[in-house]
Amino acid sequence: MIDKIVRSMAEAMAGIADGSTVLLGGFGSVGQPDALLDGLIEQGAKDLVVVANNAGTGRTGLALLMELGRVRRIICSYPRSSGSVVFEELYRAGRLELEIVPQGTLAERMRAAGAGVGGFYTPTGVGTKLAEGKEVREIDGRMMILETALHGDVALVEAWNADRWGNLTYNKSGRNFNAVMATAGRMTIVQAYHIVPLGSLDPEAIVTPGIFVNRVIHVPGVTA
Amino acid sequence: MIDKIVRSMAEAMAGIADGSTVLLGGFGSVGQPDALLDGLIEQGAKDLVVVANNAGTGRTGLALLMELGRVRRIICSYPRSSGSVVFEELYRAGRLELEIVPQGTLAERMRAAGAGVGGFYTPTGVGTKLAEGKEVREIDGRMMILETALHGDVALVEAWNADRWGNLTYNKSGRNFNAVMATAGRMTIVQAYHIVPLGSLDPEAIVTPGIFVNRVIHVPGVTA
Amino acid sequence: MNLWTRPQMAARVAADIPEGWYVNLGIGIPTLVADHVEASREVIFHSENGVLGMGPAPAEGEVDPWLINAGKQYVTLREGGAYVHHADSFAMIRGGHIDLCVLGAFEVAENGDIANWATSENDTAPAVGGAMDLAAGAKRLWVVMEHTTKDGRSKLARRCSYPLTAVGAVKRVFTNMAVLDILADGFHVVEMAEGLTREALMAATDAALHF
Amino acid sequence: MNLWTRPQMAARVAADIPEGWYVNLGIGIPTLVADHVEASREVIFHSENGVLGMGPAPAEGEVDPWLINAGKQYVTLREGGAYVHHADSFAMIRGGHIDLCVLGAFEVAENGDIANWATSENDTAPAVGGAMDLAAGAKRLWVVMEHTTKDGRSKLARRCSYPLTAVGAVKRVFTNMAVLDILADGFHVVEMAEGLTREALMAATDAALHF
Numbered sequence: 001m002i003d004k005i006v007r008s009m010a011e012a013m014a015g016i017a018d019g020s021t022v023l024l025g026g027f028g029s030v031g032q033p034d035a036l037l038d039g040l041i042e043q044g045a046k047d048l049v050v051v052a053n054n055a056g057t058g059r060t061g062l063a064l065l066m067e068l069g070r071v072r073r074i075i076c077s078y079p080r081s082s083g084s085v086v087f088e089e090l091y092r093a094g095r096l097e098l099e100i101v102p103q104g105t106l107a108e109r110m111r112a113a114g115a116g117v118g119g120f121y122t123p124t125g126v127g128t129k130l131a132e133g134k135e136v137r138e139i140d141g142r143m144m145i146l147e148t149a150l151h152g153d154v155a156l157v158e159a160w161n162a163d164r165w166g167n168l169t170y171n172k173s174g175r176n177f178n179a180v181m182a183t184a185g186r187m188t189i190v191q192a193y194h195i196v197p198l199g200s201l202d203p204e205a206i207v208t209p210g211i212f213v214n215r216v217i218h219v220p221g222v223t224a
Numbered sequence: 225m226i227d228k229i230v231r232s233m234a235e236a237m238a239g240i241a242d243g244s245t246v247l248l249g250g251f252g253s254v255g256q257p258d259a260l261l262d263g264l265i266e267q268g269a270k271d272l273v274v275v276a277n278n279a280g281t282g283r284t285g286l287a288l289l290m291e292l293g294r295v296r297r298i299i300c301s302y303p304r305s306s307g308s309v310v311f312e313e314l315y316r317a318g319r320l321e322l323e324i325v326p327q328g329t330l331a332e333r334m335r336a337a338g339a340g341v342g343g344f345y346t347p348t349g350v351g352t353k354l355a356e357g358k359e360v361r362e363i364d365g366r367m368m369i370l371e372t373a374l375h376g377d378v379a380l381v382e383a384w385n386a387d388r389w390g391n392l393t394y395n396k397s398g399r400n401f402n403a404v405m406a407t408a409g410r411m412t413i414v415q416a417y418h419i420v421p422l423g424s425l426d427p428e429a430i431v432t433p434g435i436f437v438n439r440v441i442h443v444p445g446v447t448a
Numbered sequence: 449m450n451l452w453t454r455p456q457m458a459a460r461v462a463a464d465i466p467e468g469w470y471v472n473l474g475i476g477i478p479t480l481v482a483d484h485v486e487a488s489r490e491v492i493f494h495s496e497n498g499v500l501g502m503g504p505a506p507a508e509g510e511v512d513p514w515l516i517n518a519g520k521q522y523v524t525l526r527e528g529g530a531y532v533h534h535a536d537s538f539a540m541i542r543g544g545h546i547d548l549c550v551l552g553a554f555e556v557a558e559n560g561d562i563a564n565w566a567t568s569e570n571d572t573a574p575a576v577g578g579a580m581d582l583a584a585g586a587k588r589l590w591v592v593m594e595h596t597t598k599d600g601r602s603k604l605a606r607r608c609s610y611p612l613t614a615v616g617a618v619k620r621v622f623t624n625m626a627v628l629d630i631l632a633d634g635f636h637v638v639e640m641a642e643g644l645t646r647e648a649l650m651a652a653t654d655a656a657l658h659f
Numbered sequence: 660m661n662l663w664t665r666p667q668m669a670a671r672v673a674a675d676i677p678e679g680w681y682v683n684l685g686i687g688i689p690t691l692v693a694d695h696v697e698a699s700r701e702v703i704f705h706s707e708n709g710v711l712g713m714g715p716a717p718a719e720g721e722v723d724p725w726l727i728n729a730g731k732q733y734v735t736l737r738e739g740g741a742y743v744h745h746a747d748s749f750a751m752i753r754g755g756h757i758d759l760c761v762l763g764a765f766e767v768a769e770n771g772d773i774a775n776w777a778t779s780e781n782d783t784a785p786a787v788g789g790a791m792d793l794a795a796g797a798k799r800l801w802v803v804m805e806h807t808t809k810d811g812r813s814k815l816a817r818r819c820s821y822p823l824t825a826v827g828a829v830k831r832v833f834t835n836m837a838v839l840d841i842l843a844d845g846f847h848v849v850e851m852a853e854g855l856t857r858e859a860l861m862a863a864t865d866a867a868l869h870f
Contacts (some may be wrong), residue, residue, distance in 0.1 A: 002703075027534070028497075028520040029520075077575070077576055080573050080574075092573075104581030108339070111535035115750035117332070118364060118368045119368075120342075120345070122542065124584045125580050129566075163739060167739060172499075172515045173495075173497050173531065174514050175531055176533060204394075207533070209741040211711060211751055211757075212756060225467075226490045254727050301789070302786040324785055324786070326789065328749030328789055331748075338539055338543045339542055340541075340542030346795075347795045347796070348792045350795065396725040397709055397725060398725050399744045401744070407545075425528075425530075427530045433501075435546075
């Protein structure tokens with residue numbers, strides 16, 4: 001019997017190595033896998049490359065992971081926000097590498113990784129400083145730059161419903177990067193609000209089929 | 225009020241020009257937009273490039289369109305099947321151009337068109353005769369070939385449920401190429417088994433949001 | 449002379465949006481545009497974080513914490529709306545399916561260049577978000593912004609001085625002074641705030657104007 | 660000497676598939692493999708046309724015409740199955756998420772090359788389907804096929820003579836005579852049909868064999 005549900009956070013985090021690239025779902029506070037982030041902080045892996053849309057706020061979660069000196073590099077579209085104090089301190093002090101990627105290119109690079117595409121041409125960013133050093137070519141009369149697939153060693157994902165095969169659904173705008181990152185992680189770890197029996201999810205409405213998921217941990221959370 | 229539902233086949237087919245590239249959904253007999261194909265035959269556009277997984281069987285639908293001399297070129301992954309008599313006659317007689325594309329590359333090329341990707345690198349086909357003349361490069365230690373986006377002037381799609389905004393769901397394996405082609409057509413025309421009131425489709429389970437759809441015609445069909 | 453207020457600017461943008469368009473609104477004044485489109489006129493709003501068919505802010509007590517827009521504000525979903533993931537959401541943008549994107553900007557140049565994400569070449573920790581995708585991908589890009597900076601410098605320019613968001617992308621600009629189209633030969637004034645003179649507009653604009 | 664029958668070959672393949680793998684089965688003998696995996700042992704079958712978690716053929720009278728596999732046969736969906744569209748389905752294949760693909764072939768070479776889609780360089784109207792995607796994309800490619808053609812020619816070869824489907828992709832071959840792994844130095848015999856001699860196997864094989 002396939003059972004991807006793990007019973008402890010230690011089990012969920014087992015094997016995440018130093019130097020891993022970690023894809024971190026969520027957009028703003030919606031869909032952030034907070035429990036998994038706490039688990040990763042506890043687990044101890046360091047020298048991490050984190051891929052996330054934002055660079056954390058306050059002094060918990062991703063911000064805490066950074067403050068603990070465990071993040072070498074962050075790849076994101078929008079690091080700066082009102083509460084991104086830790087990021088700004090570290091970045092200014094030169095203790096954090098930053099790679100800014102347009103949000104759609106970020107999503108597409110991970111989609112490419114999940115879909116076996118090595119690289120792709122996009123008009124996004126052409127003529128801007130984010131295109132510096134990138135190959136440019138004209139396709140169909142339009143200038144485009146080459147962007148490459150962005151794989152994660154680990155993807156941390158928050159889902160709404162999950163079954164023991166790892167099939168997932170999300171809740172409203174909580175789907176965001178989660179469903180994309182789930183496909184791009186070599187090891188995809190999910191925290192789910194609800195564990196449901198196999199067969200109870202509508203096969204027409206499963207957003208992330210279990211093939212993309214390695215481990216699921218039940219995190220009921222306060223919002224239900 | 226947005227209302228993409230058209231009342232007649234003539235309205236559904238209006239404006240399809242000679243020389244158009246027509247994306248044709250379906251896989252085998254499942255999900256084929258048969259009524260739209262009949263409409264296209266009636267409508268009269270010629271010199272067409274047809275993109276479909278298969279090259280038609282028997283002497284109706286796509287096979288009839290080809291037999292009438294209206295198709296200049298077909299782009300598909302699997303033209304040959306037990307009933308593909310018209311295709312084989314025309315192809316042998318040199319009256320039909322054929323471009324064979326691996327099935328996944330075919331889907332990905334249309335997905336690229338729908339997503340604004342101009343071209344992408346894939347390992348599929350490397351070292352085979354389908355890679356002849358294509359740019360090859362090594363990415364991440366793997367040889368890949370460059371494939372380009374495949375746009376349709378028109379996409380003909382079969383769906384299960386549709387509302388007046390053009391939101392679509394499909395039925396089981398009828399989703400196949402339909403949901404991909406819907407994104408890649410400059411004009412996406414849908415035949416739907418059921419027209420449902422706006423708001424009755426679950427926003428978590430809409431497969432093709434109406435943004436990709438231009439016209440919907442109600443074709444109840446015999447299977448319900 | 450009555451320069452347009454921010455709500456008036458937003459209303460002016462809204463007046464130019466036909467029913468049936470798919471529209472993405474940036475943060476700031478652009479977000480206000482939605483308030484000026486009556487629900488009976490069906491304009492479908494898109495948010496980068498996977499919300500298509502976004503409705504207005506929820507009534508008090510009816511906030512769903514799972515439903516935000518790209519500006520991280522609580523929103524609602526209209527009947528007919530759909531949720532998608534980030535790659536599909538940006539496929540809508542990058543694939544040219546969004547009829548219109550309205551953004552704010554630091555500068556817009558007469559060649560359609562837009563600068564709206566970083567204010568200097570050495571900005572510490574710049575943040576681009578979805579601006580480059582939207583500017584390069586939407587069918588049309590309009591900008592709504594104050595005509596000048598707080599210290600009076602024109603935000604319309606011959607060439608942008610700040611790092612670009614996209615090249616040659618802007619088609620129309622709405623400011624507190626005027627509405628301007630960008631054509632091959634530069635800014636064309638479509639409309640001016642009541643009582644504003646051509647001379648005053650020219651004086652406030654660091655680029656040639658066609659009337 | 661008892662050469663393996665097609666069902667025996669399929670059963671032999673099935674015996675090598677661990678529970679929990681995601682598996683795509685090609686047309687022909689590969690399709691038979693599913694019949695030899697008990698439902699209690701959860702192996703998840705994938706079909707290119709967007710079916711993940713495919714079950715066996717439906718009972719008579721319970722055919723759903725909307726549910727077919729890539730071979731256009733009626734199938735069922737298991738509990739836990741999901742439907743996806745073609746691009747997502749091939750993302751599973753091309754993105755390396757399918758643990759195993761089992762294909763038939765015209766030829767397999769000792770360097771792992773496979774030819775299974777066209778029988779000559781000038782094939783009129785060749786048809787590739789998803790074979791190239793599967794061969795290049797799956798984590799593992801196994802081939803199940805007769806050891807020789809009807810006229811006795813070896814289908815295992817030093818180099819393929821027919822147009823290739825993929826380069827260096829095959830890891831294991833199951834024939835009616837033997838099970839062979841393909842390693843850096845060529846074919847390694849893992850198992851032979853009962854009573855078959857090494858000499859007979861070598862005589863039937865147009866490539867070097869390691870025992």
